[in-house]
Amino acid sequence: MRRAESSVVYGRALLCVAFLCSALPGLAAPLDHPASASGTAEVRKQPMRFTWIDCALHCQDWISAVGIVTAETPKAFDDFTAGRDVSGMTIVLDSGGGSVNDAIALGRRWRELGLRTTVGTSVVAKTVAGDHAAVLPDAYCESMCAxxxxxxxxxxxxxxxxxxxxxxxMGDRADDARAASYSADDLMIVERDIGRLAKYTFDMGGGGDLLYLALSIPPWEKLHELSAAELRATNLVTTDNVADVLPGGKATEAPVAGLVTKPVQDRFPAGANAAAAETSVSQQTKTVEAVPTGGVAVAAPPAQNP
Structure with missing residues (x-):
């Protein structure tokens, strides 16, 4: 649905399109989430959903990506963008991560398309001039989302x-990682996927500090939140100007009244599916089990003959 006089809202306080930077009264309702906080948390545990945000004439449209990456997500993105020219568009992320290999595949697809990325919640701001598409910074990009x-x-x-x-x-043992047991096959899978992740990180222009910080935090500890300095050191941030990812925006201190902050994302949301292993690996395994956020595909080894 096309909205008249749409604006972009973003940043420390908010960022909006040039001449619409006055205060935006009324509740800003998330486009991809139910209005309630509990509903919001539940949606973020579901497989990733893509939504096209129409910003009309005053700023560039963007794509909202909310939820967990599963084995179906790369195809879901291709299906969503079929027949659309998305080259150079911006993806606005609000995600707890998901399947390692599928997140890598999706990331490589986004780089091929020259997409830009940011973190935020897409909303509709209710104003006297009508509804305005907006992005708020109250969002989480966790685990593989980074x-x-x-x-x-x-x-x-x-x-x-x-x-x-x-x-x-290992996704099926992340809830009680210390008490779980691990086989040589399990270690092979983890080390294989760390290698894939390292190659991907450097291919994307990321710094070694990103791998160091991520691989230093075991599942029984709280996730490490990257500081502004760490976002720079890891090369996760390439610009401080919102207009570089959402053309038409500029800084403003104008508040949106009535916003409700979202609860912190559960660390290991249920319902995320594992990525299928590559052919050379899948030939050695029988099944791939469900993987929670940030997990590795859990491949069960072939049954041994007695």
Whole structure:
């Protein structure tokens, strides 16, 4: 649905389109989420959903990506963009991460398209002039989401957004990682996927500090939230100017009245599916089990003959 006089809202307080930078009264309702906080948390645990945000004449449209990356997400993105020219567009992320290999595949696809990335919540701001599409910084980009953020040709993280990282782990044992047992096959899978993640990180122009910070945080510790200095050191941020990712925006201190902050994303949301292993690996395995946020595909080894 096309909205008249749409604006972009973003940044430390908010950022909006040039001549619409007055205060925006009324509740800003998330486009991709139910109005309630509990509904919002539930949606963010679901497989990633893509929404086209129409910004009309005064700013560039963007794509909202909310939820967990699963084995179906890369195809879902291709289906969503079929017949559309998305080259150079911006992806606005609000995600707890998901499947390692599928997040890597999706990130490589985004880089091929020259997409830009940022973190935020897409909303509709109710104003006297009508509804305005907007992006608020109250959002979370956790675990593998940080590496999807890295795929952007240009990358911006506003003050108020949260980028958090931790180790990849065997998904079915992340809830009680210390008490779980691990086989040589399990270690092979983890080390293989760390290698894939390292190659992807450097291919995307990320710094070694990103891998160091992420791989230093085990699943029994709280996720590490990257500071502004760390976002720079890891090369997750390439610009401090919102207009580089959402053309038409500029800084403003105008508040949006009535906004409700969102609860912190659960660390390991349920319902995320594992990525299928590459052919050479899948030939050695029988099944791939469900993987929670930031996990590694859990491949069960072939049954041994008695």
């Amino acid at each position: 590496f999807m953020l890295l795929s952007g040709k240009t990358r911006y993280v506003p003050d108020g957004a949260h980028v958090r990282v931790h180790q990849i782990w």
